[in-house]
Amino acid sequence: MGKVFATLSMSLDGFVAGPDSRPGNPLGDGGTRLHEWLYGVETWRARQSIAGGRTNQDDDVVQENFARTGAYIMGRRMFAEGEVGWPDPPPFRAPVFVLTHTPRDPVAKQGGTTFTFVTEGIDSALAQARKAAEEAGDKDVQISGGADTVRQFLDARLLDELHIHLVPLVLGTGVRLLDGVSPDIGLAPTRVIDSPQVTHLTYRITPSWTGAPRPRRNSPTGNAER
Numbered sequence: 001m002g003k004v005f006a007t008l009s010m011s012l013d014g015f016v017a018g019p020d021s022r023p024g025n026p027l028g029d030g031g032t033r034l035h036e037w038l039y040g041v042e043t044w045r046a047r048q049s050i051a052g053g054r055t056n057q058d059d060d061v062v063q064e065n066f067a068r069t070g071a072y073i074m075g076r077r078m079f080a081e082g083e084v085g086w087p088d089p090p091p092f093r094a095p096v097f098v099l100t101h102t103p104r105d106p107v108a109k110q111g112g113t114t115f116t117f118v119t120e121g122i123d124s125a126l127a128q129a130r131k132a133a134e135e136a137g138d139k140d141v142q143i144s145g146g147a148d149t150v151r152q153f154l155d156a157r158l159l160d161e162l163h164i165h166l167v168p169l170v171l172g173t174g175v176r177l178l179d180g181v182s183p184d185i186g187l188a189p190t191r192v193i194d195s196p197q198v199t200h201l202t203y204r205i206t207p208s209w210t211g212a213p214r215p216r217r218n219s220p221t222g223n224a225e226r
């Protein structure tokens with residue numbers, strides 16, 4: 001079975017969008033600076049049908065994420081912001097499952113992107129996305145955001161990996177990624193890619209926080225203990 005991973009750009013103070021995010025003001029006030037590293041790379045631009053762009057470590061990361069993804073899940077607020085700006089064909093080129101409480105007919109776009117609106121919650125969205133990803137050749141499911149959606153997958157322990165693209169930027173206010181997530185969540189760092197504009201951090205999610213390794217010391221009886 002494929003993996004379930006979330007990937008988001010985050011400010012150094014923990015925000016994935018600035019204040020007043022809405023259709024017409026995607027990512028909120030000042031929030032598009034979170035994605036500046038992304039907008040310039042070749043793979044992202046190609047998915048927007050724009051020629052050119054940088055090929056560097058950031059581009060490799062974007063390429064890897066697109067290649068492994070067979071289906072996407074996102075929250076309705078992310079979708080509503082993107083819907084007005086994504087080109088046709090949209091960048092996904094795969095089935096997208098949108099969580100919402102308001103039923104809506106599916107939307108099919110060019111290039112293989114379909115938007116299916118799921119009103120039965122994260123388990124249903126994940127079952128549908130897993131099936132689509134499997135049919136795409138045993139690929140993975142990407143949780144694209146926003147924060148509310150990722151938090152639910154984290155809390156339900158349905159996420160295998162969290163990918164944070166940490167941008168050296170202080171937003172001060174807006175939509176925080178990890179507010180309210182259980183402090184018991186276990187995060188095992190598995191990869192760091194450092195590039196000039198952004199640091200790409202990958203964490204494997206473990207069932208619970210097991211504590212940082214502590215130095216061993218000798219007990220009075222001579223037995224090593226932790």
Ligand SMILES: NC(=O)c1ccc[n+]([C@@H]2O[C@H](COP(=O)([O-])OP(=O)(O)OC[C@H]3O[C@@H](n4cnc5c(N)ncnc54)[C@H](OP(=O)(O)O)[C@@H]3O)[C@@H](O)[C@H]2O)c1
Nearest residue numbers: 008009016017021075076077078100101145146147148149
């Ligand atoms: N920095 C990044 O990489 C990044 C990535 C993605 C998004 N973003 C930004 O994040 C912001 C949006 O994040 P957000 O946390 O406000 O919202 P969100 O997660 O995008 O969407 C929340 C909405 O999804 C629906 N939803 C979520 N869970 C549901 C469930 N279990 N059952 C039914 N519906 C459910 C509800 O829609 P209804 O109200 O329709 O019921 C809810 O209002 C946007 O500004 C976006 O641009 C940033």
